[in-house]
Amino acid sequence: MYERLRNCPICKNTGFQKYLVCKDHSVSNESFTLTKCSECELVFTNPRPNKKSLPEYYQSEDYISHTDKGNNLINLIYKCVRRYTIRKKFKLLRKYSSGKKLLDYGCGTGDFLNYVSRKNLQTFGYEPSKVVQEILKIKKINFVTNLKAGKAQYDIITAWHVIEHVPKPKKAIKLLRKKLTDSGTLFIAVPNIKSFDADYYQENWAGYDVPRHLYHFSRESFGRLIKKTKFKIIDTLPMKFDSYYASLLSEKYVNSKIYFFKALKIRKISNKKAKKTGEFSSLIYVLKK
């Protein structure tokens, strides 16, 4: 079942324009419309699966953010890129925070936590999916099942490519604010719809990933959302490897036979252009209270 949003989740405006129609390439093959708020320019999937149906769109062996199975070439590249980016993310955390207690919000199968828990940090994950929670148990990764309960606070909270999946992002970020110590740091990474690769691939850009991505942020719309949560963005940083992975998947969607090489080329152009404009394929926002 689907639900249609009548008001913009950021500014409550009721006027929308059609932005793009994208296909779900990884699970359902259904098409979904992205609409853009005519007031604040937030782009979101509308209509979208309701809360009850949304989990069905995560049920795929290929959906590797959530499962560790699958060994095709793209998955193997993804795993290599993931190993590299996990190290980069940890270095980044240490640049902004010396805190000891970390929460990874939307931790998936816990690869990031697995790495950082070996770095003298007390780590916790949060993942709403029951299937994924079972994987976390097997991997002996600490996780909380109910974030709202209890008064625990964290020095560092990370949300790597999660907020675009959350039905109520403002509410979710406000909850993270409560869970963050006063001197704590929140890191949020989301795809950027104003990147060169988004513009190049249009409806086939992997960063849209409908209907799992409910929101499609630009720096402007993300900034407006954050303003409503009373956080301050203290830095915006690139995720340079993401443009390669996004391009690789996008090339697969358009059935390119030389996707491996073509994606390398698009990544190069995307990152080169972004050096001047700041519009990288994905961005990490560093936030403070």
Ligand SMILES: [Zn+2]
């Ligand atoms: Zn709006």
